[in-house]
Amino acid sequence: MLYPTIYDTPEHQVLRDQVAKFIAREVEPHAAAWEEQGMVPREVLRRMGEAGLFGLMYESQYGGAEGDALTNLVFAEALSQSTFGGFIITVLVHTDMASPHLHHAGNAAQKDKYLRKVIRGDLITAVGISEPGAGSDVAGIRTQAKRDGDHWVLNGTKLYITNGVHADLYFVAAKTGPGKREVSMFIVEKGTPGFSVGRALKKTGWLSSDTAELVFDNVRIPAANLLGEEGKGFYSVMKNFQTERIALGAMAVGHCQRALELTLDYVRTRQAFGGPLWNQQTIRQRISMLDAKVRAARQFMYHCAWRVDQGHDIVQDVSMLKALTGELVNEVLQACQQFHGGMGYMRETPVERLWRDARVLAIGGGATEVMLEEVAKRY
Template sequence: MARYRYETDEHVLFRETLRKFLLKEAAPFYDEWERNRLVPVSFWRKLGEMGFLCPQVEEQYGGLGLDFSYGVIIGEEMERIGAGLTGVGLHNDIVVPYIESFGMEEQKRRWLPGCITADWITGVAMTEPGTGSDLANIRTTAIKEGDHYVVNGQKTFITNGANGNLFLVVVKTDPNAEPKHRGISLLMIEEGTPGFTKGRKLDKVGMHSQDTAELYFEDCRVPAANLIGNKGKGFGYLMEKLQQERLIVALAAQTASEDMLEMTLDYVKSREAFGKPIGSFQNTQFKLAEIATKVELGKTFLESLIEDHLAGKDVVTKVSMAKYWITETAREISSECMQLHGGYGYMEEYKIARRYRDIPVASIYAGTNEIMKVIIAKNMGL
């Protein structure tokens, strides 16, 4: 069942174990989670018990000390169940690595063991109601008072916003800094901190079981010991870690495309019109040939990109290309596959309908695809 050149027998066993676990503990309940607009914390705890939360964390903090290639497997298998499990990858491969890379020893001891058991479920709070891609212009402030920072502001579209209880919050510790990005810092804020409240769970077009919420900070007193890394260096930390986040998004979109191709192939072989399977019509064959080609190109590109990332190479340009192209391609594929399902494709009981509404946001979050093109052009010397 190996998917990539670099996979070993250990990878194959890990994938098989995870897939069996998800078929038992997630697949039968996923529709219910979608209706409830929430993945239960009890499922997170089961993931932790099985070693599927933050397996990359060092053994001294309770982790398995595995590399990112195992995170790739977790991301793919979660996406196969449904996009509503995106929050697991965000926790494992996006938020927790900030603590691992930039946290003090005391911070690692305080938070990492709980991130592995789901006692801590993390989120990253960057986006604000008036600030998305223009990160340097965030308005949430954190002003030092003695041994605390006093935080004021609002964050929105926060993945794991309802279930989460530990948030990496992007703040302005120096609102007057020039250039503006030099005033940005990162604070870990725990649920229960006075002045921190959660707003409503947001009602999204798709990804219904993935909890997304607003966060509010009103004279929220956060211990200065919760500062991640150095004051004023937050923007640099974000730019460094956003590459892995964008790789995770591209990976999910690729998995979704493969899933859509598989389910549509099954459908056109069994569905008949005019006395024969619709897969025998040339239009259907051409459409699926085109989709299969795009899927194969995406997979090959991703494989080389994952290998480069594992080797520690600079993948900024290529990861921006992958995030933009693979998510756009997935959106095109969702539309084509829905059309090939005919009227059934518009019915919620068919998985293609869910894919169709889950996929568009991938071209918006983790940096819009327009921002990806800006980065690519800049790195081409334009």
């Protein structure tokens, strides 16, 4: 159950209900097969686009709803009521991590060419920032882009790219000058000569999402595919990290909520030691404390989104949120799995999948230690 917040509107509840119905109809009955396939079927993503769920914060002239950060958070949290993290991250990379680069930095011609198709789900997006030697350290990327007449030529490798195998459109960060932060963003279409998927990566969790190594070998792209200002891509990436990290916080909170619901149902019916496990004081109290932490984190998460809409600098707040929720989801899932006993270790149970999927939320999008340094240097 998603308890109301002080920021809620009637429209938010309509959106929650719409997402919940989509998950119940289109995702939960089928997603176990997607885990085996290693991807979410394209037709499912198109149906989400057709339902208007891919353009909540984008301009109406391209088919978007022009929603605010709170609306986008409501969507991410509602989506994260699914027990399939691979499905969730496939969608959130498209809506909150990749396509926002086009929304924020794209010019009129670029948006006219791509954004309608992105919103409809005809084009699925990915963002190429992380590399073998540079994850959270964006300034450390080594992929190069050099101007050659009316083109840019890209060379380098990207790693851990979600949607990397099956995306159609990639927003790629590359060094365009000698300065540490002289990074630019580029639009690269699938099928561009020299651009390839080096390999699909196997993961512990998020099994229904595809993750890839991307290789750029003298990839020539038109000069018109420069996204935003040359040399300003570092700051574009930093700005978009706030949207990404709120979405990942919502994913963590959503996992916590579902895990606690599943665990409450289980301990109330599981008979042991002469009665239901719920009769054991230590289990009741542990679940109660975890629920209290999750509710507190959720309120902070909504406050962060509200501050975005108010125009505040929220880097410190969002860094706190990412660190807090990334650690909390692992604490909650560890306990919930424990209370399921041996059943919690079986692949057939949702709590086992949530436990596997939760681990990366303390790593991806900014590891906990990096986030805490972002917090500390702003005191």
